[in-house]
Amino acid sequence: MSHTVRAAIIGATGYGGAEVIRLLQAHPYVHITSVISTSNAGAPLADHFPHLQEIVVDRLDALDVELIAGKADVVFLATPAGVSAELSPKLLAAGLKVIDISGDLRLKSSSEYEQWYKKPAASADMLERSVYGLCEVFGDEVKGQDLIANPGCYPTASLLGLIPAVEAGWIDPSTIIIDAKSGVSGAGRGVGLGTHYAEVNENFSAYKVNKHQHIPEIEQALSRVAGKPVVTTFTTHLVPMTRGIMSTMYATIQGEHSTQDFIDKYKAYYEGRKFVRIRQAGKTPATKEVTGSNYCDIGFAVDERTNRVTIVSVIDNVVKGAAGQAIQNLNLMYGWDETTGLLFSPVYP
C-alpha cells in the first residue's frame, strides 16, 4: 500500500511492547521494521516471547537513534518512567514521530511529575510539545502532531467515565471518589514478590492508597474540563486476573438526573466514537466484556436514596489503556479513521 508507515517499538520485551506488536500485525497501513530492547539486543525475540515465534522480526535490535531513523517513521515507546524524557528529544530530532506509552510526558507541570514520579521531569519544551492523546475527548488535537503522550490505563477508564458528566455540570467534582481495580499485567513484566503468582492468586489487595502517580493525570484532565481545580480520592486495587481495569466512581449529582439521563447524555457525547459503548439501564459492564479489545464500556446507576451516581467504566488495560489507544493515536496523527486496524471483537471467554 502506498501509504505504509514503518514502525519501531522500543521496550519490546515488556507487555506493552508485545501488545503493540500484536496489534500492529493486524494494521493494514503499518509495517513493523524494528523491535528494540536495550538490555537484550541481538537475542531472538522468541526467547523472550515464544508466542511471537515466526510471526514478526526474528531478532531484537539495539537502541540506536540513527539506525531507527533509517528504518522507521514512527516509534512507540513502551518504556519505564524516565526513559522517554531523555529519549524523545533525540528521536524527534532525528525526524521520527513519537508515541510515548509511558507517563513521562503526560503531566504539564514538571513539579507535579517530580512529586508523584520521584524522578526528574522531561524538559519544559517536551512537556509543552506533547499532546495528551485521550482520543475520544482530546483527539482533535492529535492530528498532524509528532509527539503524543498516550494516557495511562487508570486515567483512560476513569476519565472516559467522568468527563461528560463533569463537563455538563451534572456531578459535583469535589465529591468524586474513584475506586479502581486492575489486573496484574498493569504492574509490568518486572519480577518481584508483589507479582509472584502465589502471592497474588486468590488475593485482593489495595496499593498506593492516595499515592498513585495517575492521580495528578486524572486531576489535570478533570480540572481542564471543569474549568477549575479538581481534587479526587483515588484508590487502586490489584485483582487476581491478568488483564482488565474497572473504575467504580461515585459522585453527588447536581440537579436532577436519572440513570437514563446519564445514558442519553453519554451516548450523545460519544456519538460516532465506536470504542465507547454505553450499557442500557440496569446493567453495568464487566472487564471481560472488553478483554483484548480497544473498547471502553460504561454503565450508570443513580441512587435516589443518596443522590449519588455510580459510574462503572471498564477497559483492557493493555489495549485501550496502552497499546490500542497508542495505535488509535497513530491513526489520528496520520489522519486515518481512528478505528483502522482496531475493530476486532473482544476475546470471550
Next chain:
Amino acid sequence: MSHTVRAAIIGATGYGGAEVIRLLQAHPYVHITSVISTSNAGAPLADHFPHLQEIVVDRLDALDVELIAGKADVVFLATPAGVSAELSPKLLAAGLKVIDISGDLRLKSSSEYEQWYKKPAASADMLERSVYGLCEVFGDEVKGQDLIANPGCYPTASLLGLIPAVEAGWIDPSTIIIDAKSGVSGAGRGVGLGTHYAEVNENFSAYKVNKHQHIPEIEQALSRVAGKPVVTTFTTHLVPMTRGIMSTMYATIQGEHSTQDFIDKYKAYYEGRKFVRIRQAGKTPATKEVTGSNYCDIGFAVDERTNRVTIVSVIDNVVKGAAGQAIQNLNLMYGWDETTGLLFSPVYP
C-alpha cells in the same frame, strides 16, 4: 469432656454448612451429631463433599425437628433466605438453640426485610427475640441467648471497619461510601451462568448496584451506633477468587484525625478482641492475609488533600463472614472464651 455440646447442621451441602463442619471438627467442646440436607437425605455426605470422606458422619440426615431435638443441643442454619423464618420457631419450641447464618433474622423491621429480600419476613416475635451477633460490637448481648442472627459477610467486614469511627463521631456518616468486593463462594453453591468458571475467571464485575440486601443490615447497625438514621452508598463486586471480602470505605473526616489517630482509636476499641487486627500506618490488609481464618484485618489512610479517610477491611467471607463468626457466637452463648476452637492461623499462600 463434661461440657460437650452436640451440634446439628442444616444445609450441609452448601459452602456455609461445609465450613461449619470443618471448624467444629476442631472445636474442643462440640461434637457434630447430625448433618442434615433436605434434598439429599440418606445420601453419603462424601457424594456431595468428597473432601469430607472418612472425616465426619457418613450419611446426611433428613430434616425432622423431633429427631434433631433428640440428637442435638444447638442447630446451625446454613440455609437459603426464607427457610429460617419458618424453621426457627419449631427448633426453638423443641428446646434447641439456633444460630442462623442466613439473613432471615437480621433486620428488625419486617417491612425492610420484605422490600430488600422480596420474601415474607419472619414473625415479629422471632425478629424481636433474635440477637444480632456481630461479636466484637454487640457480643455482650449474645451470652445465654438461644436465637442468634449471624451477621452477613459484607456487613461484618464493613461494620467492623466503620463502627469505631462512627461511634466516635470522627467521620460524617452521611458521606460513607462502601466499595465492597467478594470472592465467588459468597454466591453459594447453586449453579448458574453467573458462577460459571469461564464467565467469572479473568473477569471483574459489579452486581446489584444499590440493590444488595446487605444495605439495610449495614444501615441498621450504623444507625444504632450513630444514634440517627444513616444512609450509605454500597456497591458489591465479584472478584475472580474463591474466598475473601474487602470493603474499601470512604468518608469525610470530622475534626482533625491522622492515620495514626485512627489506628490508635481502633486498637483501643478492639482491645482484647483477638480477631480484629489493625495494620500499622502505611499498610492496608489483603484478603489472603485472613484466608481460612476468623480474623478481620483493618487498615487506614487519611488523605489531607481531600479530608477523607480510606478504611480497608478484609475477612474470609466463609469464616468470619459466616461459619467462623457463627461458632464465635456459639462460644459467647455458652459463656466460653470467644476464641475457643477458632485460634488457627490463616492459610498462606
Next chain:
Amino acid sequence: MSHTVRAAIIGATGYGGAEVIRLLQAHPYVHITSVISTSNAGAPLADHFPHLQEIVVDRLDALDVELIAGKADVVFLATPAGVSAELSPKLLAAGLKVIDISGDLRLKSSSEYEQWYKKPAASADMLERSVYGLCEVFGDEVKGQDLIANPGCYPTASLLGLIPAVEAGWIDPSTIIIDAKSGVSGAGRGVGLGTHYAEVNENFSAYKVNKHQHIPEIEQALSRVAGKPVVTTFTTHLVPMTRGIMSTMYATIQGEHSTQDFIDKYKAYYEGRKFVRIRQAGKTPATKEVTGSNYCDIGFAVDERTNRVTIVSVIDNVVKGAAGQAIQNLNLMYGWDETTGLLFSPVYP
C-alpha cells in the same frame, strides 16, 4: 469484494459460536448474515454476549432452514451432540455448505459413535460424505467439499503431535499414552456444579478416565496413518483456566532418534503449514503461547534412560480446537489460502 461469502452460525450463544463470530469479523472474504439460536430467537445477541454489543447483527434469528438458505452460503454448526446428525442433511439439501464443529460426523463407524456418544449416529450417507478436516494432515481432501467434520479439540492437539512420528514408524503406536489437559471453556457454556467457579478454581481434576468420546476419534486417525488398528490410553484433566489444551504424550521409540531428529522430522512434515510451530531442543510450548490464535505448537524430549519420547502439543481449544480450524477448513473448501483471516498473533499475556 466480489467473492464475499455469506455465513450463518447456528448455536451462537455458546462459546464455539461466539468464537466463530469473533474470527469471521476479521475475515476479509466472509460476511456474517445470520446468527441463530434455537432457544433464544428474537432476543438481542448482546443479552447473551455483552462483549458483542454494536459489533455484529443485533438480534438472534430462529432456526429455519429455508430462511438460512436465502441469506447464507455456508453454515457453521456450533451445536451439542446430536443436532448436526439431524440438521446437516436438511442444510445440504437446501444448497448450503456445512462446517460441523460438533462431534456428530467425525467417526466413520456409526456403532463406535453410538458406543461413545450414547446417542443415535448420523445416517451412513452423512458419515460417508463428511470430510474429516484436520487441515495440516488431511487438508487436501477438503477442497471443494460441502460437508466438513471439524476435528475435536483434544484430537487436534494430540494428532498433530503424533501423526508424523507414527507415519514415519519412529514410535510404537501400541505404547502411546496421551495425558491431556484442558481449560474450562472446553466444557461449554452449560451450567452445572462441574463448571462452578468455586469448584474448579484452585483445583485440578481428572475426568472421564478411559471414557472420553474423543478416544475413538484419535484412534481412527492414528489407525489410518499407521495402516493398522491403534489403541491408546487417553486421560483428560480439567485445568483452572479458561482456554488452552496441552497433550503430553509418551511413546516408546522405534529405532534411534534424538530430540533433534524429531524436530527435523516434524519441521519437514509441516513445511509450509504456518499454524504448526516446532520448538527448538530443550523447550516445550506452554498453552498461553497460543492463546487466542490458530497455532499448534509442539516440542519434544527424548529420554535415553527409558527410550521414550515425550511430545508436548498445545492449542487454544476454542480456536485451533474449534472455530479457528473451522474457518481454516472454510478457506480450504473455497480454495483460499488456509491462513486467510487467521494470521493474528496470540494474545499475551
Next chain:
Amino acid sequence: MSHTVRAAIIGATGYGGAEVIRLLQAHPYVHITSVISTSNAGAPLADHFPHLQEIVVDRLDALDVELIAGKADVVFLATPAGVSAELSPKLLAAGLKVIDISGDLRLKSSSEYEQWYKKPAASADMLERSVYGLCEVFGDEVKGQDLIANPGCYPTASLLGLIPAVEAGWIDPSTIIIDAKSGVSGAGRGVGLGTHYAEVNENFSAYKVNKHQHIPEIEQALSRVAGKPVVTTFTTHLVPMTRGIMSTMYATIQGEHSTQDFIDKYKAYYEGRKFVRIRQAGKTPATKEVTGSNYCDIGFAVDERTNRVTIVSVIDNVVKGAAGQAIQNLNLMYGWDETTGLLFSPVYP
C-alpha cells in the same frame, strides 16, 4: 503439658516454613520457640508474612546453632538445596533433632545427588544416618531417630500411589509413566519470570522434562520396594493454582486385576493409616479435595482395552508434600500417634 517439645524453624520466610508455623500452632505437644531467617534476622515476622501478625513470635531470630540449642529440642529445616547438607551436622552435634524438608538428605547415593541437584552432596555419614520419612511406607523406621529426610512433594504423591501395586507385582515397573502436575507454591517464594502472575495465570506448561531432581528419589524408593532397579518416565507441569499436586500414573498390569481389585489391595495396604483415603470405583480424587490438609487421596481406573491401570494420586504439596508430613514424622519420632495435631479437614472450597 509435661511433654511439650520446643521447636525452631529455619527458613521461615518461605512457604514451607510458614506452613510449619501454621500447623505447629495447632499441635497440642509442641511450642514454637524460635523462627529463624538468615537474611532477615531481627525483622518482624509480620513484615514478611502479615497473615501471622499477633499469632506467633514477633521477630525473626538469626541462625546461631548455640542459641537454637538453648531454646529448642527439634529443628525444622525449610531451606533451599545445599543448606541442610552443611547445617545438619552442626545441629545434630548440638543435641538437636532435625527434620529436613529440603532434598539434601533423601538420596542415599551422593553421586546421584550431585548429578541431579548440581551441588555437592552431604557427607556420607549424614546420608547414611538420615531416615527417609515416607510415613505410610517407611514410618516404622522413624521412631526414635534424630535426622529425618522429609520426602519431596512429587515423590510423596507418586510413591503412595505406586508402591502397593509395585510391591504386589501387579504392575510392570519398567512401564511406569508419571505425569505430574503442581501448583505454583511448589516453586517457592523466590521471584522470577517463571512465577510472575501474568506469565503463569491462564497458562499450563511442562518444565524440567526428564530432568527433575525428584526422579532419582522416586526411583530409589521404587527400586527398594521392587527389589530391582526401576527407571521411570516422569514429567512435571505447572498448574495455574497455588496449592496441590496430582500424579496421574500409567503402568501395564501384570496378571488380571480389576479397578475394584486395586481398591481392595490399597485399602488393605493402608489400613489404619488415616491420611491415605481410597476413592470408590468410578471416581478419582481432585486436588482441592485435600487442600490445606495432610491427606493423600488415590483413585484407580483399569482399562481392559489397553491392559493398563491409571492411578490418580493427589496431595497438598505444602502439607502432605512438606510441612504436614514433617510434623507427621515429628509425631513418629516422639512415639506419638502420627495424626496428632494433623486431623483437620481440608479447606473447601
